[in-house]
Amino acid sequence: MFDQARTTLTTIRDLHRFAVSRFQAAELFYGHGTDNAWDEAAYLILATLKLPLDRLEAVYDAKLLPGELDQVLTTLQTRAETRKPAAYLTNEAFLGEYRFYVDERTIVPRSFIAEIMAAGGLDPWIEHPELIHRALDLCTGSGCLAILLADYFPDAQIDAVDLSPDALDVAEINVADYHFGERIDLLDGDLFEPLEGEKYDLIISNPPYVDAHSMDELPDEYRHEPEMALGSGEDGLDITRRIIESATTYLNPLGVLVVEIGHNRDVLEAHYPELPFVWLDTESGDGFVFLLTREMLEEAGY
Missing domain, CATH: 3.40.50.150 (Vaccinia Virus protein VP39)
Incomplete structure (x- = not known):
């Protein structure tokens, strides 16, 4: 299904809907920064694209370049299939307004x-x-x-x-x-x-x-x-x-x-x-x- 997405999805809106569906189907667990599939998908998409994390609606209908699309889908697929926490995929985590580097060493x-x-x-x-x-x-x-x-x-x-x-x-x-x-x-x-x-x-x-x-x-x-x-x-x-x-x-x-x-x-x-x-x-x-x-x-x- 991720291979098909690479040839059919074009906008951040498309990616977000697709990611939420995949995360729900995979029955992922949330608790490393978000607590639901909607927020987790939004975070991973925006973080991977280096976009402000509070501006999803502003870029919802933006079209992605092929390289950007592939990068985001790779991140989403890794989350869905390996169940690796989002923080380890983006190498960042937050406590309130404080941002920290993180990887699997901690x-x-x-x-x-x-x-x-x-x-x-x-x-x-x-x-x-x-x-x-x-x-x-x-x-x-x-x-x-x-x-x-x-x-x-x-x-x-x-x-x-x-x-x-x-x-x-x-x-x-x-x-x-x-x-x-x-x-x-x-x-x-x-x-x-x-x-x-x-x-x-x-x-x-x-x-x-x-x-x-x-x-x-x-x-x-x-x-x-x-x-x-x-x-x-x-x-x-x-x-x-x-x-x-x-x-x-x-x-x-x-x-x-x-x-x-x-x-x-x-x-x-x-x-x-x-x-x-x-x-x-x-x-x-x-x-x-x-x-x-x-x-x-x-x-x-x-």
Whole structure:
């Protein structure tokens, strides 16, 4: 059908209708930037043609050159047949207005923490952003949250740690793109391992948190992402527990810890009944990201 499309389709409107039909027929999964076939097709067409992503209607009836048509159809066919996430086909992903380079060396950026920061969700706990001088991003992946930290807290020096050298290579590209090379230090290591003696005003992490059962049930799109960036033991909380139980050592007296855990709230609260987790609001609910202060951790014996 894609071969036939190369000889019959002419406009972006034609391509968009065709792509949506093919994506629906392939029963693709969406969750790496868009959440439906219509938006996914529009994004891939516009991104491949290097057109503004918010101007589909303005170019809807534009005719494509043969080379452009072939390039777009190749991208659409790859998405439909391999189920590779769109971000890996265009080498870009977005967190709000922030654009990041991405490839299969790292997980596609997506985080409730980015949404919380943009909405001022940390403001009640960080009254004076100018007093955030040291911040840490654990499991930094592509470096996206470290870059947001550097942007939101202009007086802060940021450490960003990941266990994957490949992911850190991608993070280095993004740090350079945002000209934060002098403020963000990328460190290769296992969580707090390379940080002996360091103290931070703010620690954030969007660690792997998929449980073993869910890992077995993931849609094919997620199979293209590094497995180590997704799974975290039988209940999905192996890494989160290590962060909680070590964080006090690395937090300043007024320090704050913020961690994303997906749908694991009930499991986490059952494991730590002594901890007064503060659950931060997101558009999808308030059970995905928790906040703890150093004082809360110390009072609970950590």
